[in-house]
Amino acid sequence: MDPAQISTQRAVGLFKPRDGDEPEDVLFNSLYGLRSIELNRPKKLNALNGSMIRKIAPRMLEWSKSDMANVIVMKGAGEKAFCAGGDVAQLAQWNKSGPEGQEKSKEYFAQEYQLDHLIATYNKPYIAFMDGITMGGGVGLSIHAPFRIATERTVFAMPETTIGFFPDVGASFFLPRMPGFVGTYLALTSSRLTGANVFYAGIATHYLHSTSLPRLESRLAELRFQDYDDMDTRLAAINATIEEFVTGLPHDEPILLGGELRKAIDRCFCHDSVDQILRALEEEKGATRKWAEETLATLHKRSPTAVHVTLRQMRIGAKWSIRDTFVREHAIASKFMASHDFTEGVSALLIDKRPANWQPASLEAIPADQSAKLTEDFFIVPRDEPQLRLLTSANYDEYPYPKFGVPTEVEVEKKAMLGNMTRSQIVDSFVQERNQKQGVKEVVQEIVDRKMTGGAKAVGKWTY
Numbered sequence: 001m002d003p004a005q006i007s008t009q010r011a012v013g014l015f016k017p018r019d020g021d022e023p024e025d026v027l028f029n030s031l032y033g034l035r036s037i038e039l040n041r042p043k044k045l046n047a048l049n050g051s052m053i054r055k056i057a058p059r060m061l062e063w064s065k066s067d068m069a070n071v072i073v074m075k076g077a078g079e080k081a082f083c084a085g086g087d088v089a090q091l092a093q094w095n096k097s098g099p100e101g102q103e104k105s106k107e108y109f110a111q112e113y114q115l116d117h118l119i120a121t122y123n124k125p126y127i128a129f130m131d132g133i134t135m136g137g138g139v140g141l142s143i144h145a146p147f148r149i150a151t152e153r154t155v156f157a158m159p160e161t162t163i164g165f166f167p168d169v170g171a172s173f174f175l176p177r178m179p180g181f182v183g184t185y186l187a188l189t190s191s192r193l194t195g196a197n198v199f200y201a202g203i204a205t206h207y208l209h210s211t212s213l214p215r216l217e218s219r220l221a222e223l224r225f226q227d228y229d230d231m232d233t234r235l236a237a238i239n240a241t242i243e244e245f246v247t248g249l250p251h252d253e254p255i256l257l258g259g260e261l262r263k264a265i266d267r268c269f270c271h272d273s274v275d276q277i278l279r280a281l282e283e284e285k286g287a288t289r290k291w292a293e294e295t296l297a298t299l300h301k302r303s304p305t306a307v308h309v310t311l312r313q314m315r316i317g318a319k320w321s322i323r324d325t326f327v328r329e330h331a332i333a334s335k336f337m338a339s340h341d342f343t344e345g346v347s348a349l350l351i352d353k354r355p356a357n358w359q360p361a362s363l364e365a366i367p368a369d370q371s372a373k374l375t376e377d378f379f380i381v382p383r384d385e386p387q388l389r390l391l392t393s394a395n396y397d398e399y400p401y402p403k404f405g406v407p408t409e410v411e412v413e414k415k416a417m418l419g420n421m422t423r424s425q426i427v428d429s430f431v432q433e434r435n436q437k438q439g440v441k442e443v444v445q446e447i448v449d450r451k452m453t454g455g456a457k458a459v460g461k462w463t464y
Contacts, residue, residue, distance in 0.1 A: 015058050015111065021051035027077070028059055033070030034221035035063050042078030048137040049087040050108050057115045061391065064123050067227070071220050071238065072122070074141055075129040075213070079153065082130050083138025086112065088163060092346035095337055105337040106330075109168070112137060113326040114391050116169050120144035120322050121394030125231070125238050127220070130154050130198065131210050140169025143203065144322075146235055146401040147242065150204035151213070152195050152250065159190040163349055164303035164341030164356065166310050166378075168333055172317030173325040177398075178202065179409035181269035182257055184314045188269070188277075188307055189298050196249050197256045200443055205405035207439065212245040219244070232402060239404050246438050258446040264288035268295075272315060274308055275368040303341045303356070304363045305374065312375045323395040330388040331381040406443040407434070409451075416452060416462050423448040423460065 027038040037056055039046035063069040076082040091108060094101035119126060119141065128142030131151045139158060142148050150156075158167040158175070167175060167187045175183030182201065185191065199207040208216065219241055225234050257265065268280040278299070284292035299307060309332070320328060336342045340359045348356035360366055366374055381387060403411075407430050415426055427444045434440045454460030 014114075015054040017054055018050065021054065025049070026052050026055045028055075030069075031218070031221040033068065033223060033225075034073060034217065035069045035071070036073045036075065036217065039074075039076045039083050042076075042080065044087075045081035045084035045133055046076040046078070046138070047084050047087045048112065048141070049090065050111060053108075053111045053115050057111070057118060057391065060115075060118055060122070069124060070223060070225055070234070072124050072126045073129065073217060073220065074119075074126070074145075076132060076138075079132065079210075081133035081138070082128070082154075083135075083141055084133045085136030085138060085159070088136075088165075088346045089350055091337070092343045092351070095343045096347075102334075102337045106334045109330055109333040109337075110388055112140065112169065113330055113388060116140040116144065117322065117326045117390045118392060120170060121392050121396075123231075125234050127238070127242075129213055130156070130204055131213060134198075135159055137169055139171070143174050144170055144399070146399075147206065147238060147404060148204045149206045149208055149213070149216075149242065150195065150198040151208055151210040153210055154198045154204070155192055155194050156198045156203055157190055157192040158187055161188060161302040161306040161310055162190045162345070164306050164339075164343075164345030164358065165336055166306055166313055166332060168329045170322070170325055170329070172313050172320055172329055173322055176314050176318035180262070180266040182262070182265060184269040184311065185265045187310050187314055188302070189295060190302070191298075193256065196253045196439075199249075199439055200255045200406065201257055202405050202408060205403075206242050206246070207249060208242070208245050209247050212247065216242065216245045235401055235404070243435075243437065249438055249442070255442060255446050259450060260287050261291060262446075262450060264291060268292065272311075273368050273371060274299075274311055274363055274366070275371075277311070278363065300363060303345055303358050304360050304366055305339065305341050305358070306336075306345075307363060308366055308371050309375045309378050312372075312379065316379070321395050321397050323390060326390060327388045328379070328381060332378050335378045406437070406439050407447075409447055412444055412447045413451070413462055416448065416460075419459060421459065423452055 025041050027040045029036045039052060041047060063072060091105045094104045126145045127147040127149065128145045129149050130142050132153045133155045134142060135157045136159060158171055160167050171187065175187050193201055196207050198204045223237060223241065264284060268277055271277050271280060278296065281292040281296045317325065345356045348354050412426065415421065415429065426448055427441055430444045431440050451463055452460035453463060
């Protein structure tokens with residue numbers, strides 16, 4: 001990962017404070033080699049605004065050049081939220097004033113995505129404490145980090161289709177890369193995951209009790225690295241340190257996105273059109289019938305335009321690099337700022353507390369043969385407009401750091417395809433390889449039970 005390519009002085013110019021910026025909406029602290037960033041708007045659930053971004057980005061660029069800064073921790077003030085998202089009410093208010101206000105919104109997204117890309121390509125170990133509500137803009141501050149710690153208070157969601165927007169902050173990169181069609185499901189429905197299930201789903205790399213975080217932070221400050229230690233060496237030391245504070249998983253919180261529900265998600269959300277997804281949900285029978293009915297009702301509450309745009313995003317985003325992701329998302333966000341549904345959705349649902357009047361009004365009002373035409377314009381990056389300029393030149397097609405979370409479905413499949421191991425042997429091998437990491441046994445067991453045929457003691461076949 002390349003270091004920042006622009007000078008701190010220039011960054012200060014790009015992120016120059018504005019009239020009205022709050023003086024203490026972000027708190028910075030240094031303790032030995034630890035540098036912490038605390039989002040400090042607890043009454044607003046630490047919602048991310050331009051004032052906060054303009055403080056964080058220059059400081060991170062400064063630390064990226066410092067030999068004294070070993071580890072960066074991002075956290076939120078208070079007990080309710082890490083960061084509940086971007087300050088969308090302000091964006092909607094700007095948009096109502098016309099083109100000039102829409103330009104302000106575009107500038108906000110430009111700075112937010114510049115910060116998110118900086119985090120995704122940062123040259124220092126970065127840890128996000130996802131303690132509390134972690135949604136929208138808060139996901140952008142955490143999901144691209146090599147270490148993402150969930151707690152019993154974590155609530156994860158990408159709620160954008162609820163307000164007439166699309167999952168941004170790099171969601172085009174991370175959601176399509178989730179196992180099966182879980183990412184598509186979370187993107188279209190805005191469904192929430194809580195506590196340990198954020199860890200089981202691979203969104204978090206670790207699960208700790210919230211009371212352990214202050215002690216972990218103090219311990220991280222004590223870490224010492226040699227100048228010649230490469231990033232992998234440093235990350236391995238941090239991973240071992242985090243694992244020291246593991247106290248177990250809750251016994252009353254089983255894996256949610258597994259078993260028959262997971263099979264139903266893949267059956268219904270594998271399709272490439274909204275119409276096909278709706279038909280698949282209508283055809284669900286048996287144990288997942290109630291879930292399908294609830295999911296249908298949920299989708300019909302979302303912005304029809306946002307749902308169609310988001311599905312296309314999920315299908316093509318897996319091919320984008322991390323750099324392309326933010327450039328393209330900025331173009332999509334700009335289109336939404338000029339559209340009806342975003343301003344209407346935020347005004348109706350968050351400010352006026354009334355049902356939104358979407359345009360088009362329903363999913364059925366967009367026939368399958370018109371969906372491509374409706375969404376096409378959102379994915380065009382205009383040549384006559386300046387593209388988003390990112391803060392670093394770093395780029396990649398897959399996250400470049402080691403996987404510190406639970407094993408992925410792809411990893412389990414590779415081992416199963418060797419054809420010489422039973423289910424229990426596969427589970428045991430991952431538990432040993434991951435040094436008895438909590439959650440590994442449960443997650444791998446769920447995967448092999450769902451994907452492998454034959455008895456527990458037989459070498460089975462992988463099902464697709």
